Structures are given as C-alpha cells and as structure tokens.
Amino acid sequence: MPTDPVIEVAGVTKTFAGVRALDDVDFTLHRGEIHALVGENGAGKSTLIKVLTGIHTPDGGRIRRNGRISTIYQEVNLVPLMSVAANLFLGREPRNRIGLIDRARRDAEAAELLKSYGITADVSSPLGTLAVGEQQMVALARAVEADADVVIMDEPTSSLEPREVETLLEVVHKLHEAGIAIIYVSHRMDELYRICDTVTVLRDGKNVHSGPLKELPRIELVSLMLGRSVNEIQKHGTTAFGEDHHADTRPVLEARNLTSRPRINGVDVTIRPGEVVGLAGLLGSGRTETAKAIIGALPLDDGTVLVAGTPVPRNVKAATRAGISMLAEDRKTEGIIPNLSVRENIVLAALPRLSRFGVISRKKQDRIVDTFVKRLRIKVSSPEQKVAELSGGNQQKVLLARWLCTEPRILLLDEPTRGIDVGAKAEVQALIDELAREGLAVMLISSELDELLDGADRLVVLRDGAVAGELEGAQLTREHVLAAIAAEVMDDADSH
C-alpha cells in the first residue's frame, strides 16, 4: 500500500535546555497509512509532532511536508471560554452575504456535526463546561473537519470512555478509507494493533525501529520501547496489580450522601484501610466530582465526609490535614506548578512538616525528593529542573510523589495512569498495590476497565451522579461492570 510519502523527516534533532528530545530522527509517513508512534514517557513523541507541525523549529535536519496537516495535541488545546461551536469552527466560520460570521448557521452546523460524534451538548455554551472527554471529541471533530491530508493524534483516547474510543476508532477508519494518512500516538497496545499499519518506536529521542506493526509481536514492541530484553518483560501481565488486598474492618473514609446538584446526587462511598475501591462510570457520570467532593474542593448542597469516624470540615486544607490526598485528573491546570522545580513541586504539600517555625529545612527536602525520584523513577536531569519541562508521564509521577510524601491515609487517584507509558504505568500500578498493602485506603478512578478490574477490590459504579451499583469479588468481571454502566446506554436508546 505505501505510495509516495506525505511527510519525510531526515536527521532531525531538537534540544531543550540540556535535554536532547530528538536525536537524529528519520521518519517517513506514506499516503493513506496509519502510523503508530510509540515510546516511553519523554521519548520525544510529542516533540516530534510539534516539529512536524512547525510549532518547534528543529536544531538540525530536514522536513518535507507534502500536504495539509491537522493535529489533535496531547493536552486538549481548545479555548475553554469560547463556545463549543466557536471552537469547532475557529478560523473557518460560515459567513453570511456581507462576510460577517453567520452565528446561527455556525451553531446549527456544529450541533449537526457533533451529533455524529455522539455529543449532544449545547454548542453555544462555553467549551469549558464540557467534560474532558467531550472536549477531546470536539478537538477530534475539529481536526478531522479541517480537510487535511494528514491527521496527527497525540494520545487521543487517554481521556475517553470505551464507548467514545469506539467512536474515535470509527472516525479513524473513515479517514483511512478516504485516503488520509494518520499518525497515531497511544500507550494502549490494543488500539495500536487494531488500527495501525506501521510503527515507529522512539527511545530517548532516537528512532530505534520503523516497520510494519502486525509482524511485530507485542512483547517485542514493548522491549523496543523500554530497551529491555523480552525475558525481563515477560514476567509481567497486562497490569501490575497483585492479589486482592486484605482490608481492615472499620472504614477509614465514609462519604455520605454527597450532593452537589446537578453533577452528583447522594453518592455514598466507604473505603477501609488497605482497600482499593474503584469508581467506574461513563464520562460525566460524576466520578471526578465525587473525588473533589471528598477532598472538599466542590461546594456541596448536602453530605458529610468522615475520616475514622470524625467529620472533616469542608475545605481542602482540612481534608489534607485529616489525611486525604487527591491526585487531580488534569495535571496541567490542577496539578503542577509549572514555574517551580521538580523538587519544589514534590515537597509542596509536605512543607509544614519539613519546616520549623515556618523555616524550611533544605536537607530534609533533598532527602525526600531523592527518595521519591528514585522510587518512582522520575526521569529528570536534576531535581532543580523546571517541572514544566518534563514529559507528561513524568509530571504525573512528580504529582504522585507530592502526595506520597504527605504520608496520607486516604489516596484519591483520578486517572493516575493517564498518559503514562507501559513501563511507568506498571510501576504506578505496582505502587498503588504496594501502598494499599501498607494500609492506605485508595480510591481509584480510571477509564481503563482492565485497570479497574485488576486493581480494585471493590467497584462503585456511578451513573448520572448517583451510585448505580457496587460490585465485589466474583462480580468483578467485564460483563458485570458493563451491564451496570450500560443501563444508561439502554435508557438512552429507549428515549430516542
């Protein structure tokens, strides 16, 4: 099938303050192919894409583009304050006779278009009011509608639900049939093998392999990415979770009747020490809200949170002091402090503990930072590096470290492995396991069903901001969860 190349890259090098993100990379994309771009966190995938699209100028090398490129970037890159329709059509709005933007037509076309992506939100409301996954779909629709010869997708499914992933893959398929070339970046192996023709593996900024994907066994692909031998990797399964944990008897966290209309409505969750409770549900089912409600970041209409039987005042500071920690879903706006160094980001929440009379001990800081950089294998040139310069996955580890060094009793993890490569993902999962074993109460929110099924001891399924069911033990199967979640899909079908 490969015909003439639409993108040709030869010997491209790109260096950021001290980090060689791309090192003499060759890369060719042919017309009509779906090309997987894989590699560990920080391997240089996003950087390569930004070089391709002209956002970054390479330090050296040659790039030949042979057509229009349209891109969905890793972090949703839309304008939250503008309306959904405005975002969708920014730069190519329908005009009326005298050349002014025809807003009515724009909104109508936007609503029409989004319906084919399964989104029924009000297109005239600000984009920021949509759930993250919906925003991702809007970005997808925008990129696909741009009439491009090449569509680049940088981890498009990382915030999508199974149902939406299907929609997305259908779209990819249609694009493929229309002869459009696609670069597809993902850490999810299943997807890659389902849709991609060819693969390029980056490691430490170098292209270590390019070739057809189907002929490459999964295990070998992983070994190429990690630079470790196949044997070494074979020890692990799909996830790195071990056996079920043996939880204590008395719950350490009891959340009762959490209500913040209209997003959540009377959610009850209890977690015992040493237990991992998963929250399952569709996009917008209120999982993030539940976590935020527990940590006190969401104004509540009703509800109480008890830690070890004592009510916690409704603010983040009090919750943190009571031992609750939350790893936020959106690390860019709710997690990292971009200007600060890795060290300062890690110790931030633990500062009061590391200081006397408000004066911080640098030695204690360095010790803690050192420990966590090693334990979580955070890839940094030095702890003084700015956290904004790290790859997404490494930023996520920094945030995990921030919470772990406060020595919490309850850890709320909202999509902790989103955008993390296979290696790091296994590490994080193993870590969650280990933490639970050490007696921590963990709440795990994940859009990956496998992760929930393997990782959680018990699953709370949310639907429309209310608990739709709890699954435990033998009920923890794909079918049961889907059935619990799917009720909504049925309802939807009925009402149509």
Add this chain to the structure above:
Amino acid sequence: MTLTATRTRWLQDNGVYVAVGALLLFNALFTANFMTLGNFTTQLVQAAPVLIVALGMALVIGTEGVDLSVGAVMALAAAIIPLYLGAGPVPAILMALVAGLAAGAFNGFLVARVGIQPIVATLALLVGGRGLALVIANGQLVPLHDPAFLALGTDDVLGIPISVLIAGLLALTIAGLTNRTTFGRQLVAVGGNRRAATLTGLPVNRVLVGVYAICGVLAAIAGVLATSRLAASDPADMGLLMELSAITAVVVGGTPLTGGKVRVLGTVMGVVLMQLVRATLIKHNLPDSIAQMIQAAIIVAAVYVARERR
C-alpha cells in the same frame, strides 16, 4: 547547550546587574562629582522608600497579583502621623503601620475572599485612599517638628542612614521569607498555579491576605520614612505614582508579572537602576521631554533582556 544559549540565559538572569554596572561606569566617566561617598549616600537614601514598597510589590506580583494602592497607602500613613505624634513617635508610627496593615488586609480580602481581580480591587483604594488621607489631614500639609521622629530621616548608624539600614534589613527579611519559609514557597506556588495550590491543600486565602497585608505594611513603612525625611506630612503628594515606580523596578529586576517567581535581589537592583537613571538624567540637566523618553527606552531595554523566552 550551545554557548550563545548559555550566554543569553546568563544575560537574562543577570541583565539588571549588567545595566547597573554600565550606568555606574558611564557616570564615573561622564558625570561630575559622581564618585563621592555623599553622592552614593544620596542615591541610597532616595531609593530606600521605593525599595521598601517594591519589596512588597514583588511579593504581590509573585502571587500573580498587583497592588496599585501602595501610593495611596503611603499617603494614608503620612496623614496619620501628625494625628498621633503628640503621643510620641512610637504610637504615631504604630498607628501608621496599623493603617497600612488594614489597607493591605482589605485588598487581600477583596482578592482572596471576594475573588476580585487584583488590579481592580486595588484600584478602588488607589482612587479612594488618597482622598481619605486628605480628608483625615483636612487637605493640609503639616510641618513636623518632633526631633525623635525626624531623626529617622536624617540620622545614621555607623555612617549608614537609618532609612537605608531599614530598607536593607527589610530586603534581607523578604529574601529569607520568600526563599526559606513555608509561607514564601506557598506564595510562589499560589502565583504559579492557584488552582493546583488550592487542590494541594495550601492555605491559599491566608497566603493571599498575608501577602497583601505585608505589602500594605511595607508601603506604610515607606510612607513613614518619606514623611520623616520631608519633615512634613503631605498626603496630597506623598507616594504619587509610586505604584508605577515600584512595579517598574520589580519587573526590571526580573520578576515576571505572570507570577510564580520572586526575585528579591533583582528587585533591589531594579530599584537601584531606576534611581541611577533618574539621577543621571537630572545631573546631566536634560529637559523633561528627553528624560521621559530615555526612561522609557531604558525600561524596555532592561525588560527585553530579562524577558522569559518562549
């Protein structure tokens, strides 16, 4: 990393020191009677109140805010001094500082609790504060005669004028506060990403109110020192346009207006640079028109060098 990149980075971090050095060199060569102890003392004494205000401003800017009311707070402090000077300098100064604290805390309350954007929140006090000062003082300039109070502005310790000493000590304190304390690091985190800081459980509101309160107190201290030096309480003119001088000095010193970073030594150097620029322009007797245009050019040049690269 290439050599030019290293050099650019170095210049970006140290541009303000280079500029101060260059200006000193220029003056040493071309300005009569510049290299005298008396002259340096004069420059430092004149810079001291600006520096004190700029230190507070640097903290506020570090939280991604700005305080336009500092000049008005200086005027308030000035207006309060004569009311209590009868009871002695200490109560008078304390009352002035309390006023600064109250004004700052009020700003902080508006920003942190009510959620008003800093420029607008402090604009209200910029507009109303000086009026209030004039109301308190009945619109009058009051000459002051209390020798102990006036000594603040005229005396020195081991040859260092008291106001310069105070400014220096405050600079050290603020440097320690930002770099070495929990409060300082929380402040920078709040400025770097307020939502993340909130979700991390930092006492965001307390930090914000604290920062504006500190800024208010520092402005009041500057008002007290300037009043003592002038030997008169002059609420109509005290600290006029001080907010712009202070912001300029802070930014020229390399603290970005986008928050998340505070450079205390840079701020000191920014103040010194702007003071030297003013002194140079006056000493060379340039007309006001040229002087203003040169100041504009120097501000742009200094900030250009220190700007954050994309």
Add this chain to the structure above:
Amino acid sequence: TSRESPQTAASGGPAASAAQQQSAGPGCTRSRTGYPQVDVKGATVGFSQSEKEANPFRTAETQSIRDEASKKGVNLLVTNAQSDLNKQISDIKSLLDRGAKLLIVAPLNSDGLQPAFDAAKAKQVPVITIDRKVTSQPCTDYLTFIGSDFVEQGKRAAQQMIKATGGSGKVAILLGSSGNNVTVDRTKGFKDGIANSGLQVVAEQTAEFDRSKGQAVMEQLIQSNPGITAVYAENDEMGLGAVTALKAAGKTPGKDVKIVSVDGTRSAVQLVADGSYTAVIESNPRFGPLAFETLEKFARGDEIPQSIVISDDEYDTSNAAQKLGNAY
C-alpha cells in the same frame, strides 16, 4: 480622574487690599455684551475650582470666595474639577444648568475651556476667571480676568535674586510641572530678568510643584554642581524642599545659597523671617472681594477692564517678620 496632577500652586494677585493696576485697552460694559442685569445680592453664583483644596493656595482661594459670597448674601454653588479639564467643562455646564446666573472660574489650564465659555455665552452668564488667564476673548468669551502676571512674578523673583547675590553666581531653577503655563511664564520672566546680570543658569529641572521632589532634585543638583549659589523655585513648596536638601548637604540656605520662590505661604515667609530663605514673591489667592465687587460693577453697568492685574507683594528679610500675618 482617579489621579490628580500634582498641585499647581498657580497663583493670583496680592491681598485684596493691595493696589490695583488696571490694564489699558477697551473695557467691557454690560450694554456691550447685552447681558441682563443680575443683582449680586441673592443671586445664584457658580464657582468652578480646578483642583482639590489640598494646598494652601487652593484652600485660601475657595475659602475667600465662600466667605465673600456669604457676606454678600449670595447662593453659591461650588464644583471641583479634580484636575480634569473635561470635568471642569462639565462642571461649568452643570453650574449653568443648575441655575447659576454669574460664574467665577479658576481655570485648570489657559487653553481648552472654550466649550464652557460658549455655554455661558449662550445663557448670557458673565464669567470671571481668576488666578489664571485664559487664551479666549475677554468681554465676549469671558468678562475679565483677575489675577497676577506670572511672567512679572518671574521677573520680580529675578530682581530679588540679583539683589541678594549681587548679580553673579550659579542658579538652579526648580521648575513646576511640565506642560503647565504657570511653569512656562514664571520661567520666562525669571530668565528675562537675569538676562543682563552675571547670574548663570546651570541647571533647570522639574520638581512638579512638589516639596519632596524639590528636595530630591536639589539633592542631586547640589552633588553634581557644588558651586550652586542660588536657587529659584517656581513655588514655595519646592523651595522648602530645597532648603531641607541644602541643609542636609551642609549648606546654609539663605546665606551660602540664596533661595527665591513664588507663592507667599506661611511656611516660606516664616523662613524668610528666620533668615534661612532669601525672598518670596507673593501670589495672593484671596480673590473673593475683588471678584464680587467686579460682578457688582458689571451689574451697575460700569466699564470693566479686560484684565485686573494686581501688583504682587513680596517678602524679603527686611519685611517678612512684619508681614507674616499676610501670608497664607
């Protein structure tokens, strides 16, 4: 606006008791203007002040108008333009709107009040401008101007300076705010006045009519020009700032360095009396009696001169102690 420009201690004439010099030129009568007769007693009179009453000159000026108004049984409306020219225009229009039949205006600036004068003209309301002369037409745009001649003030400051220094030495000028015509006139008068003497201007820098800026600028100048023997300050406030700076630099103001300024505030005149200041050219703000007297004359149909320029008093070491009571 939210920020007032620094005080311009713009000035006026001498004490109301001082002798008047009536300027030449055709006078203005009511019949020439065709305006109706308005009895001052019981009339509604508007006064538009230009700046906050936050300096002695403005305070005394407004007070003088108020005092005289109540003496004459006048219903006085007062506005304050807060140093905003556009606001002064609306102030004057609103005074007219609120029924003022006679207007006294202390203009913020010599230029730019034309729209306000036109509005008054349309309503046949006579306008007396005080303390600052405007560039519009007397008798048509406004009735007359009462105040002093700033150029003359500068000249007289120069004479005092020549007298005190013996006509030689190095002078520094502390200028008022840039762009202000009081600054321009007082500078011109002073420079003209010293033109044929041995006085040499070595520095002229703005200190914006402000005491602390006067102090700061003087500190700089005395460092770079230690040979300065005289300072001309365009208002008392800057002069007072210079005194503090000179003392700190180890000079004796009034002796080593002569200081002359314009205004006649109590603090400055007191220093002259004490001997640490050379001379003050007065600018008296008490326009009330003269302004209402002029309005009465106009009502009677008398001829009003184009401008009523008042001979300024002056304070030097010989008379400051006796005349201290005249200072404001």
Add this chain to the structure above:
Amino acid sequence: MTTLTAATRTKVLQRQGAAVALAVMVVVSWLTFPRFGSLDNLRDLALQGSFLAVIALGMTFVIITGGIDLSVGSLYALGGVLAAWGSQHGFLTALLLPLVVCGGIGLINGLLIARTNMAPFIVTLASLLFARGLLLAITDEGANTYQVVPDSAFVELGRGTVAGFGYPIFIAAALCVLGGAILNRTGFGQNVFATGGAEQSAILMGVPVARTKVLVYTMSGTLAGLAGALTAAYLQSGVTVIGVGTELDAIAVVVIGGTLLTGGMGTVLGTVIGVGLIKVIQNVINQIGTLDSNYQSVVSGVFLLIVVVLQRILRR
C-alpha cells in the same frame, strides 16, 4: 482543560450586573436631582462619555486578548496636540496625523509585546512615558499650546451638533457598533477571544496570535489618538495637561462592563455601560454639590468598589 461552572448564566448576569447598576443609578438620580434628567445635562453626559468610550473601545479589545494598555492616556493627550498642530494644514492632516502617530506607537507596543514576549503592562508603561516625553518635546516643554484654526471644518467635527447632541457622540456610537460587530462577527474578533482565552491553544489551533496582538494594540493607540483629536476639536486647542490617569479610567470602565481582565471574555456593550456608570457617578457628585473635594475621590473609590463587588457576587 478549564472547567467552568455554569458559565453561560455567568455571562448573562455579568453583562446585566453593570446594566442593572446603571439603570438603578439613573432612576435614583433622576428622582433625587431634578436637574439630572434635563436635556442639557444628558447631552453633556453623553458628550463627556463619548471621548472615554472611544478610548475604552480599544482597551476592550486589548483586555480581551489578555493584555492591558497603559499608554492610552498619554496617547490621548499627544493625539490632541498633534491634531491642533495639524489643523493649520487642513482637515485631513488634523485628523490623520494623530491617528498615524498614535497608531504607530500602538503598533510598536504590539510588536514588542507579540514578538518579544514582554509583559504588556511594562511595555505600555514605557510608552506612557515615551508619549508624554514626545508631547513635551513638540510643545517646547509644554510652553506652546497649539490652537485649532477657528471656524474650520475640523472644529465642526468636535463642536457640531445634531439636535443638540455633539458629533463626537455619534462618532463614538458608530465606532462602538462597528467594534461590536468586529468583535463578534469577524474572524479577527474570534482570534481576539481565542488569544485571550488560551494563548497556547490558540497558537496550536492556527490562530495568528502575534498578528492579532499587534492589531489590537495598534487599534487601541489609533483610537486613543482619535479621541485626542476629537477632544482637541472640541476644546479648540491641543491642551497638554489632559489624559493623566485616563488609562485607569478606561481600564475601570472596561472591567465594570464585565470584561475579564484575564482575557477571553468581554463585550463592547458592557464597556459602553461602564462608561455610562462612571460618568453618571461623576455627574451625581456634582449634583450633590456640597461635597468637599477631598471626599469626592473617596466617594468615587467606594462606588467603584461597590460596583465590582456587586458584580462579583452576581456572578456566583
């Protein structure tokens, strides 16, 4: 990805917040002060507001891109001086000279901000100084005030009236309508919102962010120059002492009108309402008449505070 809570409702309330405040102010003033509603007073209110509205229109665009323009006060004064000087050479010179020069300074502001990543606050602060210096330089340190040639067409531009309402009112109104249309109905307007809403995203979405910024500051400078020219025509002279602190007035009215200082959201209508509010407050202070001048700024400050706090509360 920023999530908003009920942002739609917010937007409407925000706009209404200022409008409601204005309506209340007007009704109360009308009832309290019989002179407030007089035609003369309303005409003057509108005229005084029109100059500020022209400046604030440019500021609205700048603030929506997430920037700020402190130079407008100085450019306003400079524009007036240039127009008065230019009026010796005919109508077109008088009108175009200030637009070109002030627009040029705005262009430089824009280029410095867009191309060098310097903070708008500091760049425009420098041009505030620069423009003031330039003004002093061309007026011989303020000694020269240029007069507008009397009875010229240019004077008519500032002094002419329709039904007693001055031309500047109609010019300002037309510009605001045009500005509103540009903001909401053109690609440039969308770029302005995108630039201020999320600059990095806008760049990735292919919005010409740099060009948008340059245009916006050029526009702001040009409009400030135009306001200066209109003022000069109205005052019949190029007054040097105007415009001090006008930038803060302009910022205040834009923010009162509900435009977010952080960018990404705002309306021209809101700005017009903000201008109305400020001018009505000023007018009311005059109507009260007996207020000590020192109290006047206290009252203005308190009013400003009440309006922004109310708006903030309404927004919740």
